[in-house]
Ligand code: UDP
């Protein structure tokens with residue numbers, strides 16, 4: 001009785017305009033989870049992140065047809081990280097898989113992820129050995145970002161790894177205790193520690209539909225990752241300030257020397273303009289960096305709920 005009620009595995013899927021993928025995704029997940037022959041029930045948790053296509057309608061139909069399916073409809077588009085967080089808040093399984101809806105993360109890999117978790121790990125993430133059908137700009141910026149992040153933070157955030165992973169209930173409960181507003185889940189999970197390992201896979205292109213990650217959203221995610229896990233930019237701003245002040249001081253000495261001792265000075269419009277522009281630029285950069293941190297500070301001080309749920313799947317009959 002108790003064993004039947006137990007949920008072995010939850011699969012959390014954020015959905016943003018994925019009408020082209022939901023059917024195939026559900027089919028492949030179901031095949032994999034049936035083959036896994038779990039020691040308890042599983043659930044598929046779909047979080048609709050303010051899609052404006054037919055995704056929600058498809059989820060309603062799925063939930064009515066398949067008792068494993070639950071869905072939650074957020075009140076608007078809150079972004080991928082928050083949609084996943086909402087899923088983690090609802091997940092009841094002993095283990096939780098986070099997976100993209102567009103089939104870029106192969107559901108079949110869950111078998112390997114689950115096996116490793118059972119072997120005694122709390123986190124098993126899926127690392128991208130290669131990426132296909134993604135444009136060069138995206139591949140290069142992603143590669144550069146992961147490496148920059150690793151070089152300026154003390155947290156061992158794995159490179160070339162998205163959110164596709166399996167985590168134990170213990171890790172889920174720990175994440176629920178981290179109330180930060182600007183989520184960077186892969187960083188938070190790395191920060192948590194516990195026994196972690198990875199499996200490698202080749203990342204396919206999107207099955208259908210188009211990416212919901214605009215460059216704007218990618219930049220925001222990158223800034224959240226950096227500001228949440230590193231103070232290096234603030235320190236760099238300070239160092240730059242010192243360096244520029246040092247140079248400015250030397251130039252001042254030189255100017256005074258020319259003016260007072262050698263009585264040999266130029267009208268100097270060019271050098272004046274240059275130093276004004278340069279100093280202005282450096283100051284704006286430093287102020288901007290500080291602003292990025294302060295903006296996140298104030299968001300966390302406000303303590304708003306991270307998201308609101310507009311609709312949830314009805315509880316299963318019986
Ligand atoms: N997604 C979301 N909210 C958004 C953008 C994306 O929930 O605002 C979901 C999307 O449906 C998918 C996952 O996040 O399941 C990854 O998004 P996408 O495939 O568009 O990103 P990419 O693979 O291009 O980085």
Ligand code: MG
Nearest residue numbers: 100102104206
């Ligand atoms: Mg994708």
